[in-house]
Structure formats: C-alpha cells, structure tokens
Amino acid sequence: MMSPARAIIVATVSTLGAGAGWWGLNAMQQAVNANNDSSSQVMKSANTPAAACATDGVSACGLPSNVVIDMAKTAVKHTDAEWRKLLTPEQYNVARQQGTETPFQNKYWNNHEDGVFFSVGSDTPLFDSRDKFESGTGWPSFTKPIDAAFVAETVDSSFGMVRREVHCTVDGDHLGHVFDDGPRDKGGLRYCINSASLNFMPRKEYDTWVAARTPKVDASTVKPTDSAAAVKK
Numbered sequence: 001m002m003s004p005a006r007a008i009i010v011a012t013v014s015t016l017g018a019g020a021g022w023w024g025l026n027a028m029q030q031a032v033n034a035n036n037d038s039s040s041q042v043m044k045s046a047n048t049p050a051a052a053c054a055t056d057g058v059s060a061c062g063l064p065s066n067v068v069i070d071m072a073k074t075a076v077k078h079t080d081a082e083w084r085k086l087l088t089p090e091q092y093n094v095a096r097q098q099g100t101e102t103p104f105q106n107k108y109w110n111n112h113e114d115g116v117f118f119s120v121g122s123d124t125p126l127f128d129s130r131d132k133f134e135s136g137t138g139w140p141s142f143t144k145p146i147d148a149a150f151v152a153e154t155v156d157s158s159f160g161m162v163r164r165e166v167h168c169t170v171d172g173d174h175l176g177h178v179f180d181d182g183p184r185d186k187g188g189l190r191y192c193i194n195s196a197s198l199n200f201m202p203r204k205e206y207d208t209w210v211a212a213r214t215p216k217v218d219a220s221t222v223k224p225t226d227s228a229a230a231v232k233k
Helices: 004-016 025-041 080-086 089-096 203-213 226-232
Strands: 115-119 125-128 151-156 163-168 174-179 190-193 198-202
Touching: 080 089, 089 174, 115 203, 125 198, 151 174, 198 203
Parallel strands: none
Antiparallel strands: 115 125, 115 198, 151 163, 163 174, 174 190
16 A cells, blocks of 8 residues: 555646656665665664764765666756746755765754654655754764665765765755665664755644645545445444
8 A cells, every 4th residue: 555655746746747667666666775785885884873874984974976867757856047046055965966074063953853754855754853962073963764665776886985875866866875784773774864855844734735635535435345334234
C-alpha cells in the first residue's frame, strides 16, 4: 500500500504539470533498493560520528560531492537560471552543486522543534524530527527518511574515499551523505544532511498541510460490509 506521504507527493507533483510527470514510484523504489544493494562496494564508516566527521581535518561529511545525479528521473525540473532565482546562493551551492555547509554554523543542526523537514527544491517531506538525533557532528542527523522512495543514494568516490551520497528523487537536490555509524537500536544509519537543502515545517502546520492534500472520501460511494448490513437488519 502506498504511504500517505507518498500519495500526497504523487498528487502534488501531478498538479505541477512538470514535464513528463511522475516517472513511476515503483521504478524509483527499485533504484533505491539497487543503491542499497550496492552498499557492499561502499567503504564502511567508523563506529563513532567523530571519526567519520572530524572537524579538525579531512571530514567525510564536510567535503562536497562530485557525483552526477540523473536529473532525467526527477519530476520537478527547472533551468539552472530558474534554480538560481528560487534558491539563495548557499542553497544553490549545496542543493544544486553538491556543496556542503559549515558544521555548527547552519540553520538546523541544533533545531529541537517538533515537525518535518522538506526538500528546499520542492514540496517533498524528507525527514521527521522524531527521527533526528544529536550526532555531535554539527549537521542535522537522522536515522531514516520519511519514505525511502524520496531519498536515493549514489556512490560518491570523490576525494579519495567512497561514500553514499543522498539526494531527493523528486527534484534532484543534493542532501548530504548516509553513514553506518548511527544509533544501533534504530537501524544503525546516520543521514548527515545539509540544512541548506531543507525547509522546516512545525508539526501543527505539517498536519494542516497533509490534511489539505489528502483526498476526500465521498461517503456516498462507500459500500457497507456484509456484517455492517446485517447489523442494520
């Protein structure tokens, strides 16, 4: 069954009339699974966040990426000039040019509000604050995305190391990297994400956002079950 968040994104993207439209969630999920299956080719990060993201030297988190993201599969598309107008210079550098921001000096690393983080390039909910944790790295860290279909991985072999770059499948925005040194009791993953790639929505506003985009059920078309009909008799 399609998750509520995924169903809402399908409807939202459809209303945008973006090019060829939504390219197929099943195909997207297969691509995500394929990337996950290739994890054996990726260097495992250290067991502590400090080792993977030391700020006093070469940092796996703090280095930009040189991956090529396949924008042909994204549903939300803009020209480079349009992206520059839509985003701030820092957002453009990080999200569209695979850059990275300074640790401990970004918008959400120390954010403790309850809510949901969206992609800065589209109305796509990516991470829930309930999955956010303090990694000590200076970047927002999450144990998992809201829906794996919205966050794809690409092997990043830049700077003499092999990492797992993550980006939004809907708009192609570079988000950061995922490492295997997260909380063991929550899956062991740490999504190290740039604040510049995110927009935060408080929980109450998010609930309103979801309600406004959830298809309404026409009660007149709902047929009672046999058991319910029997009760009426």
